Amino acid sequence: MPGNFYYDQILNFLNIGSSYAIRGFMYLHSGDGNYEAQIINSDASSVIFSQHINGQHGDWVFFSAPFTASSIMQTGYLRFAFTGTQLSWATFDQVEVSDNKDMVSLGAIRLYPEWEMRRYKKRMASEHRCKTGSLFAYTWGNYERFEIPLRHVPAAKAAIVNSWWQSADMLMLKIESGGVWEVNSLACVNKAVPFERLEKGYIDQMQGTLELETF
Amino acid sequence: MGYEVTSWFIDQLKLKASRPNRRFVIGSSDYSSRVLKWPTWQRTAKDIIASKTTVELANADGALNGFHERIWTMADTCALAVGFTHATSGAEWLTLFSGDIKEVKYPNKTKCQIHVRDRLWSLTEKKVGDSDVPATFAAQIPSDIAWTLVTCYGGLSGIQGSSNPHIDWEAFNTWAAQFSADSVLCAARYEGEKVSEALVGMADYTDSAIWTDGDGKLRFIRYSEPSSLDFALDGSEIEDLVIKVDGRALVNKAWCYADYKPESDYWAINVWAAETTYINTFGLHEQIWKDDSLWYTNSVSALTLATRKALVMKAPPRRFELDTVVVGLHRQLGEMVRFVDSFYHISSGTAWRFNEIEVDMHDFGVRYLLDEAIAGNGFYLDVDYLDGDKLLL
Numbered sequence: 001m002p003g004n005f006y007y008d009q010i011l012n013f014l015n016i017g018s019s020y021a022i023r024g025f026m027y028l029h030s031g032d033g034n035y036e037a038q039i040i041n042s043d044a045s046s047v048i049f050s051q052h053i054n055g056q057h058g059d060w061v062f063f064s065a066p067f068t069a070s071s072i073m074q075t076g077y078l079r080f081a082f083t084g085t086q087l088s089w090a091t092f093d094q095v096e097v098s099d100n101k102d103m104v105s106l107g108a109i110r111l112y113p114e115w116e117m118r119r120y121k122k123r124m125a126s127e128h129r130c131k132t133g134s135l136f137a138y139t140w141g142n143y144e145r146f147e148i149p150l151r152h153v154p155a156a157k158a159a160i161v162n163s164w165w166q167s168a169d170m171l172m173l174k175i176e177s178g179g180v181w182e183v184n185s186l187a188c189v190n191k192a193v194p195f196e197r198l199e200k201g202y203i204d205q206m207q208g209t210l211e212l213e214t215f
Numbered sequence: 216m217g218y219e220v221t222s223w224f225i226d227q228l229k230l231k232a233s234r235p236n237r238r239f240v241i242g243s244s245d246y247s248s249r250v251l252k253w254p255t256w257q258r259t260a261k262d263i264i265a266s267k268t269t270v271e272l273a274n275a276d277g278a279l280n281g282f283h284e285r286i287w288t289m290a291d292t293c294a295l296a297v298g299f300t301h302a303t304s305g306a307e308w309l310t311l312f313s314g315d316i317k318e319v320k321y322p323n324k325t326k327c328q329i330h331v332r333d334r335l336w337s338l339t340e341k342k343v344g345d346s347d348v349p350a351t352f353a354a355q356i357p358s359d360i361a362w363t364l365v366t367c368y369g370g371l372s373g374i375q376g377s378s379n380p381h382i383d384w385e386a387f388n389t390w391a392a393q394f395s396a397d398s399v400l401c402a403a404r405y406e407g408e409k410v411s412e413a414l415v416g417m418a419d420y421t422d423s424a425i426w427t428d429g430d431g432k433l434r435f436i437r438y439s440e441p442s443s444l445d446f447a448l449d450g451s452e453i454e455d456l457v458i459k460v461d462g463r464a465l466v467n468k469a470w471c472y473a474d475y476k477p478e479s480d481y482w483a484i485n486v487w488a489a490e491t492t493y494i495n496t497f498g499l500h501e502q503i504w505k506d507d508s509l510w511y512t513n514s515v516s517a518l519t520l521a522t523r524k525a526l527v528m529k530a531p532p533r534r535f536e537l538d539t540v541v542v543g544l545h546r547q548l549g550e551m552v553r554f555v556d557s558f559y560h561i562s563s564g565t566a567w568r569f570n571e572i573e574v575d576m577h578d579f580g581v582r583y584l585l586d587e588a589i590a591g592n593g594f595y596l597d598v599d600y601l602d603g604d605k606l607l608l
Contacts, residue, residue, distance in 0.1 A: 126578040132450040136540040
């Protein structure tokens with residue numbers, strides 16, 4: 001099938017019965033966004049495992065395809081297959097097959113933002129207004145910014161987020177709403193720690209605003 | 216003249232909304248993604264001076280610490296370029312600045328500043344002759360002396376062709392052809408001057424400009440007649456305009472001493488040219504061209520210089536500082552600009568030569584310095600055997 005690509009080493013590190021996930025990021029430049037993450041047998045005659053990946057135009061999308069290893073997979077290969085019907089152009093990055101840990105063990109916490117949460121794109125541009133009023137605008141790129149106000153956050157969770165800020169960790173923000181989800185790769189850009197104020201009336205709850213930007 | 220770019224690239228420069236790219240390369244490695252602030256740099260034909268710039272790079276991960284840990288890695292070249300990405304043919308780049316790393320500074324743990332100077336700087340680090348054994352040049356056309364200075368003494372490539380990596384051979388050849396056609400002859404004697412100092416005298420005596428261009432090649436030109444390839448700007452492309460009339464540059468009687476005898480410190484020839492109409496208007500403003508390291512060997516060549524200087528500097532020249540956008544970024548120093556400003560009654564009927572350019576790669580703005588002294592009075596041929604000593608305006 002044209003457009004497929006492979007990892008050319010067999011998956012012999014898989015332990016039978018253990019849980020793993022094919023993870024990574026996908027960016028859909030143009031066209032049809034239907035792909036599959038697959039494990040195929042050694043002569044590519046059959047697909048042992050597959051999960052659909054749906055690309056989104058102009059955005060990086062995180063995908064995770066969990067599976068339980070079987071013996072035949074130990075001699076199989078990882079493949080990404082285009083399953084759409086039209087032309088397509090996509091980029092995959094940071095692809096890995098690794099232990100399928102739950103989000104908490106990966107260092108994830110769940111937060112409930114206030115309605116004032118803002119999400120927008122910022123443009124990096126130079127603008128020149130000339131004598132007769134004409135405008136020349138040169139756009140160098142853009143990036144996404146999240147401003148997430150948070151109230152009544154348990155002090156333990158707030159401390160974790162503050163520690164991420166202190167160690168300048170790169171973060172992944174998974175937004176879930178009504179069964180629809182997406183993941184963004186972000187950096188915490190708060191000038192000071194995100195949670196620095198106690199919630200009024202509570203000594204074990206914090207409030208603050210998380211400022212995140214894509215990198 | 217003009218940099219070699221496609222017509223599509225020029226169209227992109229003229230767009231009111233575009234998505235240009237910028238590139239910073241050290242050696243063959245692309246460090247564009249680390250640039251914190253894109254630099255501003257100047258290039259001038261007014262003086263022989265190396266262009267310089269400083270690029271600030273992100274170094275929070277310490278990836279650029281190698282410049283002080285392994286200092287020999289500092290001896291590398293850099294290039295700054297702008298480009299556009301074509302939908303089918305890919306990226307097209309225009310290299311605007313090339314130079315060598317001269318200083319690396321770590322102002323704090325997150326930044327690394329790379330200070331770059333162009334190729335002219337290397338000519339300030341090499342001398343020509345010394346007082347015990349002077350470097351002497353018998354009567355020859357000045358371009359031959361210049362070639363020996365920059366190749367034999369300056370260490371630049373002596374390849375006589377377009378493959379010369381250090382000198383723009385085509386431009387040099389055109390420059391040399393003018394002296395050759397007019398049989399302008401000079402002699403020289405250097406007693407330890409830096410190559411750059413020798414070139415300053417050369418540029419002054421031959422009324423030429425010498426600079427390093429964006430591709431890193433040394434370029435020689437003698438201002439000649441306005442080119443038909445000039446470009447025009449109007450109010451829709453001009454952000455700001457400053458006009459200066461500079462009375463300090465006034466010379467209406469020019470003296471030129473020639474045929475120097477170093478053994479007796481004697482000048483055998485002394486000629487002058489004057490513009491009497493302008494002396495009556497502005498008073499007498501004299502200037503002497505008398506250089507004991509480079510001199511003309513005959514009175515015809517000396518009078519040519521005196522006449523040329525008095526003619527182009529006879530009145531206070533107007534100078535224009537023009538802030539504009541990048542529509543002419545593909546143009547090279549020494550090219551002509553026509554512009555329109557109704558308030559100052561400036562029409563596109565006159566072309567002005569830009570002898571200095573400042574490019575702000577962060578905001579993508581350009582400032583031209585236009586000088587009437589090298590454009591407004593037109594052009595005349597130097598003495599030609601066929602023409603006698605007539606001025607051909």
